[in-house]
Amino acid sequence: MKIAENTFGSKYHVDEKGFYGRFGGAYIPEMLFPNVDELQRNYLQILKDPSFQEEFDQLLRDYVGRPSPLYFAKRLSEKYKAKIYLKREDLNHTGAHKVNNTIGQILLAKRLGKTRIIAETGAGQHGVATATVCALMGMECVVYMGSIDIQRQAPNVARMKMLGATVVPATSGSQTLKDACNEAIRDWINNPVDTHYILGTAAGPHPYPDMVTRFQSVISEEIKKQLLEKTGKENPDYVMACIGGGSNAAGAYYHFLDEPDVKLIAIEAGGKGVHSGHSAATTQLGKLGIIHASKTLLMQTEDGQITEPYSISAGLDYPGIGPLHAHLYETGRATFLNATDDEALQAAYELTRLEGIIPALESSHALAKLGQVAFKPEDVVVVCLSGRGDKDMETYIRNLPAYTGDNV
Amino acid sequence: MSNRIDQLFAGKKTGVLNIYCTAGFPELNDTLPVMQSLQQHGADMIELGMPFSDPLADGPVIQDSSTRAIKNGMSLKVLFEQLKDFRQHIHLPVLLMGYLNPVLLYGIEEFCKKCAEVGVDGIIVPDLPMDEYEEDYKPVFEKYNLHLIFLVTPETSEERIKKIDSVSKGFVYAVSSSSTTGKDKDMGHQQAYFEKLKALHLKNPVLIGFGIKDKATFDAAASNSNGGIIGTAFIRAIENTTNLDAAIKQFIAGVKHN
Numbered sequence: 001m002k003i004a005e006n007t008f009g010s011k012y013h014v015d016e017k018g019f020y021g022r023f024g025g026a027y028i029p030e031m032l033f034p035n036v037d038e039l040q041r042n043y044l045q046i047l048k049d050p051s052f053q054e055e056f057d058q059l060l061r062d063y064v065g066r067p068s069p070l071y072f073a074k075r076l077s078e079k080y081k082a083k084i085y086l087k088r089e090d091l092n093h094t095g096a097h098k099v100n101n102t103i104g105q106i107l108l109a110k111r112l113g114k115t116r117i118i119a120e121t122g123a124g125q126h127g128v129a130t131a132t133v134c135a136l137m138g139m140e141c142v143v144y145m146g147s148i149d150i151q152r153q154a155p156n157v158a159r160m161k162m163l164g165a166t167v168v169p170a171t172s173g174s175q176t177l178k179d180a181c182n183e184a185i186r187d188w189i190n191n192p193v194d195t196h197y198i199l200g201t202a203a204g205p206h207p208y209p210d211m212v213t214r215f216q217s218v219i220s221e222e223i224k225k226q227l228l229e230k231t232g233k234e235n236p237d238y239v240m241a242c243i244g245g246g247s248n249a250a251g252a253y254y255h256f257l258d259e260p261d262v263k264l265i266a267i268e269a270g271g272k273g274v275h276s277g278h279s280a281a282t283t284q285l286g287k288l289g290i291i292h293a294s295k296t297l298l299m300q301t302e303d304g305q306i307t308e309p310y311s312i313s314a315g316l317d318y319p320g321i322g323p324l325h326a327h328l329y330e331t332g333r334a335t336f337l338n339a340t341d342d343e344a345l346q347a348a349y350e351l352t353r354l355e356g357i358i359p360a361l362e363s364s365h366a367l368a369k370l371g372q373v374a375f376k377p378e379d380v381v382v383v384c385l386s387g388r389g390d391k392d393m394e395t396y397i398r399n400l401p402a403y404t405g406d407n408v
Numbered sequence: 409m410s411n412r413i414d415q416l417f418a419g420k421k422t423g424v425l426n427i428y429c430t431a432g433f434p435e436l437n438d439t440l441p442v443m444q445s446l447q448q449h450g451a452d453m454i455e456l457g458m459p460f461s462d463p464l465a466d467g468p469v470i471q472d473s474s475t476r477a478i479k480n481g482m483s484l485k486v487l488f489e490q491l492k493d494f495r496q497h498i499h500l501p502v503l504l505m506g507y508l509n510p511v512l513l514y515g516i517e518e519f520c521k522k523c524a525e526v527g528v529d530g531i532i533v534p535d536l537p538m539d540e541y542e543e544d545y546k547p548v549f550e551k552y553n554l555h556l557i558f559l560v561t562p563e564t565s566e567e568r569i570k571k572i573d574s575v576s577k578g579f580v581y582a583v584s585s586s587s588t589t590g591k592d593k594d595m596g597h598q599q600a601y602f603e604k605l606k607a608l609h610l611k612n613p614v615l616i617g618f619g620i621k622d623k624a625t626f627d628a629a630a631s632n633s634n635g636g637i638i639g640t641a642f643i644r645a646i647e648n649t650t651n652l653d654a655a656i657k658q659f660i661a662g663v664k665h666n
Contacts, residue, residue: 027508029465029534030559031586033568172471173461185464192563192586290509291462293535303483304510305461 012257012324012333018206019295021330023323026205027293031189035197036205036293038112043207046111047104047214059103060218063136064093066100068219070226070382075354082375085236086385087223089248090359096387097216097248098129102198104215106133109196116140116195120170120184122149122177122244123315123362124156125387126200131165141165144183146176149314156391174308177244177318181292201245202322205293209250209322216251223382224255231380238373240265241384242365243336244280244316246325248386253334263335265373266325267366269311270338280309281338282321283329291320297329312341312395313361315387339368348389348396349403360387361395412501412529413555413578416452417613417634424635425450425626425663426615427642428505430457430473431490432482434647439490440497442646445656447500450664454498455532455637458484458506465534467590469640473647484514488522495527503557505532517548524552530578532557538575546575557581562601566608573610580610582633584618590640591619602632626663638663 018024018040028036046052060066069088077084089097102119109117117134119141121127127143134141143160147169150157160167173179181204188197202212224234239256241249243266256262271279279285282297289298291306299307299319309319321329328334339347344361347368352358359367363386375381389396400408416424427446431439439456446454459474459482466474487504494502504523511519511533523531531554536545538558549556555578560569563586573580582605584598585591605614616629617637629636642659649655 025537025540027535027537030564030572031465031561031583031588033561034563034565172468173475178462182462182464186467186588189465190587190591287513289513290507290535293464298509300509300513302513303485304513305478305483306509 010258011331012328014206014210018210020323020327023294023296023326024206024209025295027290027295028205029189031192032185032205035188035192039211040207042112043108043211046108052107052111055107056104060100064099064103065091066218067222067226068092070223070230072230073355076351076370079354080370080375081377082379082381084370084381084383085227086357086383087219087252089219089384089386090357090363090388094125094129094132095390096125096129096360097219097251097384098126098200099132100218100251101200101212101215101247102126102129102133105196105198106137106139109198110137112196114194114196116142116191117198118142118144118184118187118195119198119200120144120177120180121200122146122180122317123313123391124149124153124160125315125391127165127167128156128159128163130198130200131160131163134165135163142187143167144170144180144187146170146174146180148175149177149180153314153391176308177314178291178306185292201247202250202324203245203292203294203296203320209294209324212247213250213254213324216247217254219248219251219384220253220255223252227380227382233380235259235262236382237379238263238265238375238381239384240267240366240369240381242267242316242362242386243321243325244269244318244362245320246322248384250322250324252382252384257333264328264333265369266328266334266336267369268336268338269313269316269365270340271310271312273340274338278310280311280316280318282319283336284338286321294320294323296320296323296326312344313365315360315362316365337369337372339365343368345399345403349400357385358389358396359385360389361392363387411553411555411578413453416501417579420452421634423630424452424615425660426453426455426635426637427451428455428457428637428639429642429646430459430470430477431487432459432477432480433473433643434476436480436482436486437490438652439487440494441652442656443494443498443502445653446660447498449657449660451500451660452635453501453503455503455505455639458487458504458510460507460510463507465588467588467640469590469643473643484510484519488526491526491528501529502527503530503532504528508533508535516545520548520552520554523554528554530555530557532581534559538572542575559583560605562586562598566604569605569608569610573612576612579613579615579634581637582614582616584616584620584629587618589618606632623663623665
């Protein structure tokens with residue numbers, strides 16, 4: 001793959017100061033300045049280096065198993081009366097798109113001379129992907145995870161431990177993803193010299209949103225090639241992806257951002273309903289604010305305290321959204337929908353029975369909105385199937401009778 | 409127009425004691441009683457924390473005090489209401505310390521205006537980038553005679569320390585070690601950093617904070633700068649007390665005398 005060249009000047013890419021429109025930047029305390037400054041100064045140069053690209057490319061191919069297939073979902077297409085393709089990030093090593101970014105960042109950390117890796121994780125997918133690349137490179141790995149998420153994602157906690165990572169419970173605040181992220185940032189403040197923070201989504205201080213997006217942009221780069229082979233056209237009519245922080249969506253959109261004919265659809269977690277008080281639909285409920293050092297849309301109280309989001313999916317349970325996505329929302333470049341817990345579960349069972357694929361709960365949110373877009377029969381629709389459902393089996397089995405009528 | 413912070417440092421060059429306490433802690437209406445006790449028992453400056461749900465630069469003790477203050481009902485609106493007449497009782501310089509998000513939502517200009525109205529002298533917002541302050545907010549802070557205090561750390565380059573000093577007013581906040589608040593990192597290892605700060609002959613006074621908890625650590629800070637800032641140790645001293653004033657008196661005595 002080819003990591004995208006300098007894109008300054010494009011309306012939908014980051015500018016020299018780390019902003020997408022009015023969103024982004026690096027609102028960091030001085031204690032983080034040397035670390036973040038080092039990254040800002042070096043990341044583009046390191047990413048452009050041919051030896052870096054070669055190593056990244058080789059690992060994505062031989063270790064992750066890329067390119068991931070672009071699968072024409074025939075029965076799903078029949079049901080929704082469009083040509084639906086699934087970008088199979090679920091088939092990556094470790095089971096989700098997260099590993100594209102962790103491979104990129106661990107190679108970057110090595111080039112910066114770092115010896116210790118920290119990460120945050122919500123559902124555990126990013127934690128597992130980080131623990132995996134740390135094992136691969138023989139580096140120390142500490143993963144922060146909310147105490148509540150540790151309980152609800154036990155299999156991924158076990159995987160991280162087996163891979164040699166230390167899993168540290170985040171006991172502050174709501175004890176979920178946002179607090180895990182706070183703890184990782186605090187760790188970085190306390191370990192400024194030897195440690196690299198592998199942030200898992202397209203959020204956080206500049207350059208993380210852009211850096212993570214570039215590593216994930218392999219998704220849309222492959223989609224273009226694969227669509228050309230399969231349909232004779234590089235560009236689809238629609239790209240659909242779920243959004244928590246927004247890294248799989250950012251990667252799936254990247255090479256289409258400046259192609260106005262490609263409609264981008266983002267699906268947030270509606271939880272129990274946008275206005276139920278139990279939701280993570282940030283664009284619908286958020287206001288301009290600062291979370292994890294990024295100026296973006298943010299769910300907060302009228303006094304500016306960050307509120308606790310809710311979703312059945314631990315990977316979408318985030319009160320903010322990456323600054324690129326806030327910009328895509330504000331400019332209208334992407335259409336934002338949301339899917340409730342219930343709709344996501346239904347979509348998961350549907351994909352399982354129509355295509356024999358058990359999707360992650362996160363990805364199921366994107367699938368859940370196939371029925372709500374007015375497709376023409378000839379439309380080519382790509383859905384980013386960001387991860388597989390192994391980690392969600394307990395939830396799926398528990399809800400199976402209610403949704404399918406089957407006994408477990 | 410003179411600022412109380414400048415007046416303090418004009419009269420007192422060494423051993424300045426700045427104590428941090430989260431506003432609305434331990435109980436919602438303790439803000440003023442805490443300030444009065446601090447003044448009465450010998451603090452030189454008061455730093456009031458504006459509690460935030462996600463305080464990235466703070467360790468567990470100050471985080472917990474913020475969580476408790478928010479639960480108590482503290483907010484910027486409530487704080488300014490509490491501070492409405494505080495200048496009738498408090499003559500010490502007072503700083504507000506907090507994170508950018510609540511201030512941004514309140515409105516920077518409105519925030520500065522309120523601070524000036526009630527009689528606040530300085531502001532510490534660790535996640536407000538210096539460049540953005542210079543480009544967007546400096547004239548507003550200056551209009552209301554508010555000093556914005558920036559932090560330096562052992563990892564801050566000499567060039568950046570000079571830049572921070574040139575933009576700061578009131579004093580420069582020297583973080584003693586690369587850490588969140590309340591970490592017990594040994595200040596002994598930081599002597600070279602303190603020497604570097606002294607050798608730079610900054611235009612602003614310097615107060616050292618993070619890791620100061622008793623007489624020994626305060627004296628170490630004071631001997632290397634114009635004084636010290638204590639937060640975590642003070643919060644610990646008052647979090648479970650039944651007699652705030654007595655606890656504060658004892659704490660300050662412990663820092664100032666053996």
